Amino acid sequence: MSDIIQKVKNLSIGFRSKKGEEILILRNISTNIKKGETVGIVGESGSGKSTLALAMMGYVKQGLYTIDGECLFESSNLLKKNNRELEKIRGRKIAMIPQNAGQSLTPNLKIGYQIDEALRLHTNLKNIDRDKRISELLKKVRLPSPETIALRYPHELSGGQQQRVAVAMALAGNPELLLLDEPTTGLDVTTQAHVLELLNFIAKDTGTSMVYVSHDLGAIAQVSDRIIVMYSGEIVLEGPSRSILKKPIHPYTYGLLKSIPKLSLAGLPDSMPGSQPQPGSILKGCSFFSRCNIGEDKCKNNSPELEYISDLKTSVRCFNYKSLKNKDDISSSISRNEAIINEKEILNLTNVSISYAKQKLIDQIFNKTVDTNPTVKDINININKGETIALVGESGSGKSTILKSIAGLLKTKDGKIRFEKDRDLSSNLKQRKPNDLRAIQLIFQNPDESLNPNHNVEEILSQPLKLYFGLSGKELNKNIIELLEKVRLGEFYMSRYPRQLSGGEKQRVAVARAFAAKPDIILCDEVTSALDVSVQAAVLNLLQKLKDDFGTTYIFVSHDLAVVRAISDRVAVLYQGRLCEIGPSKNVYQFPSHPYTEVLLGAVLEPDPDIKPKLVAEDIVEEKPPEQGCSFQGRCSRILGEKCKKETPPWQITKSGNAIKCHINVNDLEKLQS
């Protein structure tokens, strides 16, 4: 067939362990990439998806080697070619867009020069034509004023713009196949939606085939025609994206889809038990057996083959797929107890502003405030006991800054933080009373960094217990075991070091450490964004369970609106360190809403090909909040004019009860947004 541009045949890639065993990272992969098609490869970390994508351009990472099989491009095996031959193909015929464009662009060369370099290498254009082509490419990836962008250095661009430049560079050689390795991971939600829309446009416009590797089914759903689901180095499901997302007939995909929090649903997503097996640990039987809930005895000893189901045009690696074929409740969720919120105020932020600017010595002496435009300004929130409040916004919205101030890690410039009405929390950590310190605990984004690698779980958990309660000996031991049971880890975890735990287990230990202090408030800083989807659901469920048991108050920071929807009772939307909207979470997700909330909601990616993101505003990145007027004036598509630029907008209460800080009348806003 001539319309197949890349053929992967029985590919196995692996490495040799210290004991001399051959350990497979990819196991017997066969697939075809057709001309003009976009294929999404999805899987959790460690599933071998990146290794497969790299093999498609003839690259095998150091330490790994090809055990069997081939990658055929234009009927020659890429894995057998030497570097000289590969140079002619890479960039010209197969191009790659890396995950982190900021790191893949050379920092000391101008954008234009770097694209020019790609053009010189991969095309035969003359000087003048190349200049023209650079602006063409930059225009194609929709960068504003291409001529000036070409003269900038990479650090002068935002993350989204850098990613666009990477796309432009990849397109320089007019490749037939474009490999994208997690190209939107790490970008803000609105930027991500814009980049995906751009990729869709380019796929249509140039007819380039794309292989899109991601862990994010939401992103994959937006771009792919066909989806390959990988698990433990194998293809477990392959087929047209619509049937995979609507009728996931492999139990792994089924569980994965159920574990993704969705905007349309309140309540927590279902979680999948366990985690992906280590490479080489499954010797016989189905690799998903240990986590599967429709497994049978034969799955334990026999490995299922990839079977083609003609009516769904899907290949599946499962004996029991038929039992999933008629199920169609992928959009169910565990209902969450609406928190019993006592109207008892536990934390109150009054006119809090936080500034990163340093005061000069002279200003310090005269007690003069210089920074009239601080990073975070005029935050007024009161938090009731037992509720979960979420702070939402893109990077730079000041959500983590506020969290740090509540924890005492950052000094506030103005305003007061009061705890339980009568206790003023000093903005200086050293001056806080031990009991106030105990009452507020933090959980961090990345458990790899928040757990000391040289402490075992016992030492990690004993620290708060010793510090706050002075426990020791048997009493300490008993408490640690209790804590581990609370987060559903066994006693035998005590002697383990963080490196011996999986991502989800590490985050459970971090949760246990926070709960060890018997806190009243727990600050969660993007606690699930470093975790795989199935693990994320489990951690969210655990947090909810612990909250129900202990009545803890959560302040939850996240950029993911779907996660926030799942766990929070109330949402505060922030832009540039200023509050835009605040209200019960079910109301914030309904219109009318603040124009910025509208942008955020529109950009959420759902794992459903029928729900497309709505791009309301440009994805401009503003470095500083405006001096006066509405904080969102720079990007607002519904801006009224001078009023928005000069006057601070008033708070308005909508019918459903959420507060919006906007000049536009709520009734008008409702009409505009419906």
Next chain:
Amino acid sequence: MDIDKISEEEQKNSLSKVLEVLKTMASKPSGFIGLFILVFHVVLASVSPFLAPYDYKAIDPTLMLQAPSSEYWFGTDSLGRDVFTRTIMGGRTALTITFFGSLIALLWGGLLGIFCGLVGGKIDDVVMRIVDAFLSIPWILAMLLIVSLLGTSTEVLIPALGFFYGKGIVRVARAATHDVIAKDFIVSARARGHSNMSIIWNEIIPNVRDAILVEGAMRWSWMLLGFSSLSFLGFGVSPPTPDWGLMISNARGLMSFAYWAVIAPVVGLSSLIIGINLTADAFAKALGIDRSTKAPV
């Protein structure tokens, strides 16, 4: 993750960790040779007084500059003393002084570096500029000054050497601390309200310990070279104590006809330094540390 696999993998106390590191070090030829030489020298230094065939300070004018023979294995020196006796005993002072000197260097350099890295700001700036100023003074000149003012006793040499070789460790410890300090587990400890001392002890030291120890091991061989240079110049140990640096210095004028009196201490000194270097290298590799300081030889 598989439960059985982990319980089999490791459940260790600190002693078995040390053994594990030693085993990794000895698994490579260079590490094995290094460890072997170092252990050989340490053992030799501790038992040499009982092994020595002659009195190290017995002068006999009739036996001046005898060539090696079955009676005097390494020959005799210009005062008729047995070179073999003096060679096997010549590492004792150097090893002891530099070992304790390195310990002092490790202690003050490491702690000051960690402290500066943790507190940062003005204190850090001031301390580091002072350290920089000291780094710019040629150490041998400063040592000569100290020794000529305070004498060449052990009580002076150990702290003086420890001080001068600790400056480099301050920088390494500070840099290692900076790497750790930005991590969330430190932020977490701060937010819990732990004191600075507790953060240093529980959170920082376990993470920078390896880097500092490796640096200390490297400094040890540098210090050994430095100490021997002092002896060579006549400011280290005083005669008649046997010492390689002093022996080389005494016999170098007669090198053209009594080469044995120079070669024996040279072999002793250089083999010890090579041994320490190889060991320190293997130590760094076993702990997985990329070392930037280079070995002196």
